Amino acid sequence: MARPPSPFSFPDFRAYWLARASATVAQMAMVVIIGWQVYDIARRTMAPKEAAFQLGLIGVVQFVPLLLLTLVVGWTADRIDRRWIARAAVLLEAGCAGSLAWMAWTDSTTLPALFLIAALLGVARAFASPALQALSPNLVPKEILPTAIAMSSLAWQGGSVVGPPLGGFLYATGHFLPYAVSTGLFLCAFACLMMIGPIPPTSLDRAANPWRQMIDGLHYVRENRLVLGAISLDLFAVLLGGATAMLPIFARDILMVGSGGLGLLRLAPALGAVGMGLWFSRKPLATDVGVKMLWAVAVFGLVTILFGLSRWLPLSLACLAVLGAADMLSVYVRQSLIQLYTPDQMRGRVGAVSTLFVSGSNELGEAESGFLAALVGPVAAVVAGGLGAILVTFLWSRWFPELRNARTFTPPKTLEDAPVQEKAT
Structure with a gap:
């Protein structure tokens, strides 16, 4: 019995995997530094407990868009070309990272700005996740999809390992660096997503409610x-x-x-x-x-x-x-x-x-x-x-x-x- 092909033998999946790996490293590097900056800025004017509360709010601010947009983003991923949803979400994340890099470079970072960008990152994540999940079965034959899912999870886990220490090292070198590098990684992910060829449209009824x-x-x-x-x-x-x-x-x-x-x-x-x-x-x-x-x-x-x-x-x-x-x-x-x-x-x-x-x-x-x-x-x-x-x-x-x-x-x-x-x- 012939051994099934590797998911990496399909160019579209290779581009997808590189996009996910790049975006995950960028996301994890940013999350660590955003949390540090929120607590650091809050401690300049607040007691430790109040500053810790501000830190906890960042997670809530990123989760609320996902909670509110669940029905909309799922329907969008079934209605619109999933490649373009993922591309738009990654571009939004690149814009957020670029804005944070500019604010760090000019020493103009504020708590309201961090909360606003955290909310926008939550919106991007809400749209990107179901689109990327639904996209992967369109890139490989169904008989090797479990292997493709394992490899896709590796991209996420690898990014989770590399991202936080990379963010901390870059921030120690220059406060704008983790955001600047994340911007580049998000743009790299966007370029990889642009390399994915056309996928079959879903059979969702366009005239339905x-x-x-x-x-x-x-x-x-x-x-x-x-x-x-x-x-x-x-x-x-x-x-x-x-x-x-x-x-x-x-x-x-x-x-x-x-x-x-x-x-x-x-x-x-x-x-x-x-x-x-x-x-x-x-x-x-x-x-x-x-x-x-x-x-x-x-x-x-x-x-x-x-x-x-x-x-x-x-x-x-x-x-x-x-x-x-x-x-x-x-x-x-x-x-x-x-x-x-x-x-x-x-x-x-x-x-x-x-x-x-x-x-x-x-x-x-x-x-x-x-x-x-x-x-x-x-x-x-x-x-x-x-x-x-x-x-x-x-x-x-x-x-x-x-x-x-x-x-x-x-x-x-x-x-x-x-x-x-x-x-x-």
Whole structure:
């Protein structure tokens, strides 16, 4: 049996991968420096608690556009050429980075300007994420899509590893440099996206009621129990198992390893995820994919508990690396199932709902972890979160038997061939 081709053998996918890698490095470099500048500027006139509150607001400002625009951006990704949506979003991010670079160069950065640009970055992210998710299945044959998803996740994880330290190093050299380099990376991503050739238009009814079509995306997620189970499993597992939000506390007060140890703790999950992504790019999953996703989430919860109980840095790092690998396995299976079990004309709207769930689990998970830590302490909060993730896995395996029964990434023939019936206007 001939080995399937690599996704990189397709020029459009190579351009897509380079665009995602470049944009992710730029985004991660900017996020670190925006947070630093917000806190630094706020501390000139505010007490530490008030300045920390301003720092927390930056995350909220970036999440709100995603929350408000979910239905619109999903419908747009199914209605308009997804390449141009991604290109426009990347250009908006380049404009934001260029504006921040100019303000840093002229020493005119202010808190209102940072909040405004953070909101614009949230808008760009809201449009880019579902468009890019829906675009990738148009670039490779469906039989190698899971491998392409693993490689695409590698681009994101690699950018998450490289971006923050790059931003910090450039900022120490010159305050405008991280934004200037990010501008160049975003323009590089735009150039790569321009290299992607035409894609088939979706079969979305152009005469139908747009609002009804937006709602249809939510109806599809609700009625397709495999998709709903996969998305909601990630939401609740990550929402409860938010150990990474507690890393500064563990580094300073529990493991007592200082800022240097904090850097290692933040790096460990990304390295575990990258390692798992590399493995799947060479050895993609073929059987019992749903059961393996459930086991991955259970392992995620178990190592979260072990991390909470650990007082030895090497063990803590090992737990976080396994946590990152388990999360990567879950993401790999979830994204493959969602993309392959969703018709092309629905992928933008379903991708927008998935993005909202994932972002909600990250932002709300950090808030939940912080609130619980304030009530019962960080160790108890992390252990309780790990137990919660395991409980969610058990419940979802019972409530969504479709997850257990997903043997391969190939959808049933009836689902593959049947057209999606958009609701009447």
